[in-house]
Amino acid sequence: MHLHHSHDVPEGRSYGPGGSRSPRPDGRRRALRIGLGGPVGTGKTATVAALCRALRDELSIAVVTNDIYTREDAEFLLRQAVLPAERIRAVETGACPHTAIRDDISANLEAVEDLEDQLGPLDVILIESGGDNLTATFSKGLVDAQIFVIDVAGGDDIPRKGGPGVTTSDLLVINKTDLAPHVGADLEAMARDAKAQRGDLPVAFTALKTEGGVTPVSDWLRERLAAWTSAPA
Numbered sequence: 250m251h252l253h254h255s256h257d258v259p260e261g262r263s264y265g266p267g268g269s270r271s272p273r274p275d276g277r278r279r280a281l282r283i284g285l286g287g288p289v290g291t292g293k294t295a296t297v298a299a300l301c302r303a304l305r306d307e308l309s310i311a312v313v314t315n316d317i318y319t320r321e322d323a324e325f326l327l328r329q330a331v332l333p334a335e336r337i338r339a340v341e342t343g344a345c346p347h348t349a350i351r352d353d354i355s356a357n358l359e360a361v362e363d364l365e366d367q368l369g370p371l372d373v374i375l376i377e378s379g380g381d382n383l384t385a386t387f388s389k390g391l392v393d394a395q396i397f398v399i400d401v402a403g404g405d406d407i408p409r410k411g412g413p414g415v416t417t418s419d420l421l422v423i424n425k426t427d428l429a430p431h432v433g434a435d436l437e438a439m440a441r442d443a444k445a446q447r448g449d450l451p452v453a454f455t456a457l458k459t460e461g462g463v464t465p466v467s468d469w470l471r472e473r474l475a476a477w478t479s480a481p482a
């Protein structure tokens with residue numbers, strides 16, 4: 250099919266914007282698109298890697314990474330062989346990664362549609378944003394749901410301080426709980442503060458270096474996917 254190379258995002262994209270379930274031109278439902286954002290070094294790539302390992306035998310998964318000038322995150326995932334190489338795409342944002350996931354989403358949309366064209370039906374596409382600050386959020390035109398990853402090493406007052414990632418993400422991941430005793434982070438206070446900021450929106454505490462550490466996130470993703478596939482197309 251024809252791929253868009255312009256920087257404008259045309260109205261009525263072929264597979265429909267995030268949030269819309271409009272089918273692909275061949276009538277199939279498009280993949281569920283999940284964004285992963287969060288500050289530098291909190292474990293976004295580690296979450297993507299662990300999700301791929303946990304789910305790749307049961308689901309058809311692909312990944313898009315965003316880095317400023319490099320393909321580092323994609324290369325890490327390739328080295329770790331979490332998925333076959335053709336399932337991993339790198340977008341070099343060349344500037345603030347915010348822009349690529351929020352304002353000018355055309356390069357990411359192109360990567361997503363390209364993956365679906367080349368690989369056939371996919372269940373999930375994970376879109377990882379470059380490391381950024383607490384305000385990085387994804388355009389609803391790019392993703393159907395977003396995960397925001399923070400860690401206990403960044404300070405246990407981050408959930409209390411809020412910010413759009415903490416307050417509005419569909420899943421807040423608080424990673425590196427294994428480090429809590431070493432950095433004096435109070436996990437119960439973090440859970441309380443997150444609840445106060447997020448109400449009923451879910452929070453997952455993870456220790457990704459631990460076997461099975463990604464389970465709360467993979468369980469959430471399975472639920473999202475079940476809701477996505479059971480809703481009318």
Ligand SMILES: Nc1nc2c(ncn2[C@@H]2O[C@H](COP(=O)(O)OP(=O)(O)OP(=O)(O)O)[C@@H](O)[C@H]2O)c(=O)[nH]1
Nearest residue numbers: 288289290291292293294295379380425456457458
């Ligand atoms: N102790 C501990 N380290 C972790 C955990 N998860 C990730 N790490 C480590 O934290 C570092 C950063 O993880 P990444 O997954 O690269 O973080 P990122 O958010 O993708 O980083 P950027 O892409 O640079 O923003 C790596 O050295 C990981 O091995 C965890 O649960 N516990």
